[in-house]
Amino acid sequence: MTTDTASAPFDAPGTDTEPPRTGLRGHPWLTLIAVALGVMMVTLDGTIVAVANPAILDDLDASFADGQWITNGYLLALAVSLITAGRLGDRFGHRRTFLVGIVGFAATSGVIGLSEGVSMVIAFRVLQGLFGALLMPAALGLLRATFPAEKLNMAIGVWGAVIGASTAAGPIAGGLLVEHVNWESVFFVNVPVGLLAVALCLVILVDHRVENAPRSFDLPGVVLLSGAMFCLVWAIIKAPEWGWGDTTTLLFLAIAAIAFAAFVVREGRTGEPLLPLGMFRSVPLSAGTVLMVLMAFGFMGGIFFVTFYLQNVHGMSPVDSGLHLLPLTAVMIVASPLAGALITKVGPRLPLVGSMVVTGVAMFGLSTLERDTGTVEMSLWFALLGLGLAPVMVGATEVVVGNAPLEHAGVAGGLQQAAMQVGGSLGTAVLGAVMVSRVHETLPGKWSEARLPPLPPEQEEGLLEAAELGIAPPAPRGTPEQVADTMTTVVHESFLSGMGLAFVLAGVVAVLAAGVALFTKGGQHGTGPSVHI
Secondary structure: OEEOOOOOEOOOOOOOOOOOOOOOOOOHHHHHHHHHHHHHHHHHHHHHHHHHHHHHHHHOOOOHHHHHHHHHHHHHHHHHHHHHHHHHHHHHOHHHHHHHHHHHHHHHHHHHHOOOOHHHHHHHHHHHHHHHHHHHHHHHHHHHHHOOHHHHHHHHHHHHHHHHHHHHHHHHHHHHHHHHOOOHHHHHOHHHHHHHHHHHHHHHOOEEOOOOOOOOOOHHHHHHHHHHHHHHHHHHHHHHHHOOOOHHHHHHHHHHHHHHHHHHHHHHHOOOOOOOHHHHHOHHHHHHHHHHHHHHHHHHHHHHHHHHHHHHHOOOOHHHHHHHOHHHHHHHHHHHHHHHHHHHHHOOHHHHHHHHHHHHHHHHHHOOOOOOOOHHHHHHHHHHHHHHHHHHHHHHHHHHHHOOOHHHHHHHHHHHHHHHHHHHHHHHHHHHHHHHHHHHHHHHHHHHHOOOOOOOHHHHHHHHHHHOOOOOOOOOOOOOHHHHHHHHHHHHHHHHHHHHHHHHHHHHHHHHHHHHHOOOOOOOOOEOOOEEO
């Protein structure tokens, strides 16, 4: 059945412009529930696996490098594929793409749980990332096409709350499953969730495709963009290990730049490009994309150190550290729908500027954390950070997706998610490098000032590596208790010095992002879709 509403306003609910639906099928809020359940698997997996990694490596007798690949393989596949996945949704329909993503993600999760070797885990984690990339842009495309304009921000707010809730639940659920069941259960849990999501999607989702949706696929563009994204993200991931000035790092960055340039030339010459460059003539869309990069840079890069602070400086278990982060995610869960309602009333510009200022204040506050900082003070800064981030997650998403033509909603969703992945990877790498540099600069001086015995070069190098994570190595046997406590204090203070500098830089980036937010505005939401069921 095909109903052409392309010439009618998209934001006229209750008229002929809405997709025809019978019973549950096509209902906007039920669509949101079905979409959120599928996306929840991806966001939950992003944090739950980090807790399971030590148990995986121990059980499969794997190395630390293997553990890095379990995480990096997934992130690389996700980042490289997001924009292409968005175009697949625009071309073949977001409902179909979303269903393939759910089935593939759940199936690969089950296979990972049955794996008997780390190579199999890594291979299927890469596949998991590819299927996860299909889900995120398709979800935003479905929301954009299903909800009328005056309710879209609220829908994205609820969607953001689900992401916040599943992100928060990851470390806690992962810790409980690994501790009381096994690491395989971390992946098996996706199977029943996936089956339920598939059942809901088959009953509820409607396949929205506009009449001028792309009819061909730009394979050369896919190759160039995927190669460019791989080289960029891989260079960012490995730069802390290789060094930013290392020849290998610079080579990957140069290849990425050349591939991006070739991609731009290709997209300007082809009739139906993978990423229509004309989208970037929209200043708000471009500003929203940059805002997502800067927000993810500060948030993911800064918050990366918090788990080490809680576990290694305060001595908390993974579950306890997850519980201490609940103020952050709880505020995001509550504030995201409220932010959506506010943005609908006043537009995104003022809320986005204000929220990035609040985020900056929270980052500067987190830079003051000390060894003896109490739970109440930590919770206040975490809650303030959640309050600042919630409007950005909602507003920047709406700015990017809402200012794109409806036929490019999937690509816009992929662009938004790719910006977040690149910003998060860049923030983790850059702020990590800043922190490591400060620790290496600070620790020897503090060690000497404390009148601790000099260490041989190999022991000093090991101490520095441990201090980067806030870990105080055990003192040699026979060391007086007072001296051992002093060693621990020096290591923790050096770590805190590095973490504090990283949060200050994250705060500066947040303030810069507030300036970028001045160029945003709400999407026009153009015209309604033609619906193919």
